[in-house]
Amino acid sequence: MIMAELFSSIATYTFLQNAIIAAVLASIVCGITGTFVVVKKITFISGGIAHAVLGGVGIAFYLSMPPIIGAFIFAILAAITIGLVKLKANQHENTVISALWAMGMAIGVIFMYLTPGYSTDLLSYLFGNILMVSSTNLYILAGLNVFIILIVLVFYRQFVAITYDEEQARLRGLPVNFLYILLLCIIALTIVVLIQIVGIILVIALLSLPAAIAGLYTKTLHAMMFSAIGLGMVFTLSGIAISFSLNIPTGATIIIICGLVFLIAINISRFIYKKN
């Protein structure tokens, strides 16, 4: 009954169709990039990039620019800055990342305060609003998808090398610093895509949990990526369906599904591990 209602709504409403396309696009990049984030254990760095994005969104609002442009610029700036901090400063790097994280958000808050008549847009950037993804944004998301996939295809083996054994990659003469910052930029672009779905506050869960679950049962990196893409689609699409049926926020619903499946999966894998 509910399903029938949902399908007829999808056929009727463009915003639901857009939401579904956005969810599929997000799941693809999320699975690819999230896998690198999980195996390289850089969720904290990714969190720093994600939160710094609010600064760009705030400034974009203030200048009456499309917020996604501000998000894009700040995400890339944050990725490069954090990458350089990580590569150059051996000490206090976590403190520096926390500072950038908080300063990005603070800049966002101040510019939003200065913007006359700001309102619900701030909330939709903090918590996401997949039901408000415009057709223009869909084109941007599709473009980012193509770009991210292309870069990962070109540098796949080198990314694997620096995420698996950075020291050996350096000995072999790979451009480790360049590759590391490029990877962070790819993460930044993915975050811009995912923020459309779940918002800044929840983005790290969507970026890391599908890949973390996939990592529990896959034996190669590409298998982990494909699994994570599949899981991401299941989580985002079922999140849209459930939130639409119950009339609750979509982003939060998606994250709760991700989190619950992750907790169940990690307990099952521990159980199997103990048995063996």
Added chain:
Amino acid sequence: MTDKKNNPIIILDMVDFSYNGEPVLEDITIEIDSNDFVAILGPNGAGKTTLIKLLLGFLKPGKGKISILGKTPIKARKYIGYVPQYSTFDKDYPIHVIDIVKMNTLTANSFFLSYKKEVTETAFSLLEKLEIQTLAYRNFHELSGGQKQRVLIARALINEPKILLLDEPTASVDATMEKDIYDTLKMLNENTTILLITHDVGFVSSYVNKICCLNRFASMHSVAELTGKSLFDIYSESSKFLQHHCNL
């Protein structure tokens, strides 16, 4: 084969290194000849890891000069196969053994997904040489310590290094496996210079031709010259000497 004795391929000349003013290595003067098999022995904190990092060019000496094949350590990197301790590897990383070996052939111009056919063939023949070909499609973290060590040796060998540098290759493997690994290294020693770092005296004596005792200072011993003495004696005398020398 040409005799390259008295033609050292690794030279450390009066090398000093300190971390934040705290001396770790002092006055290290060592020469290692082509096809030597050298054990660098020393207790924890003796500066063994620092010495490796200096040889690999990850650290620069405060004073003194390091020359490998007549080049600086960074320029000599392509001639060195480095085998780190397997315990430093992330056990959650999903990767097949064969891909770890092939990965070491990557250069800055290795784009897209696939390796050349020759690379895969070479990787398999190395796994065969080290008797682990059946593990090619297993996950690295499922292997035993000795098997992991062999994978990392295969990875280092794929670039046909002139020098093989191993960091505690027998740490946390049992005695049988330890002997197997030393036998394998002895086989490789026929055309490769080998330096290995270890903190246990054990088996190593019957395989190496030189021993470098390290404890901030270094003293080099040739096994052949020291007949009648067990390695343990050399080591304990040397460490007494070093302790005396360091006023420890």
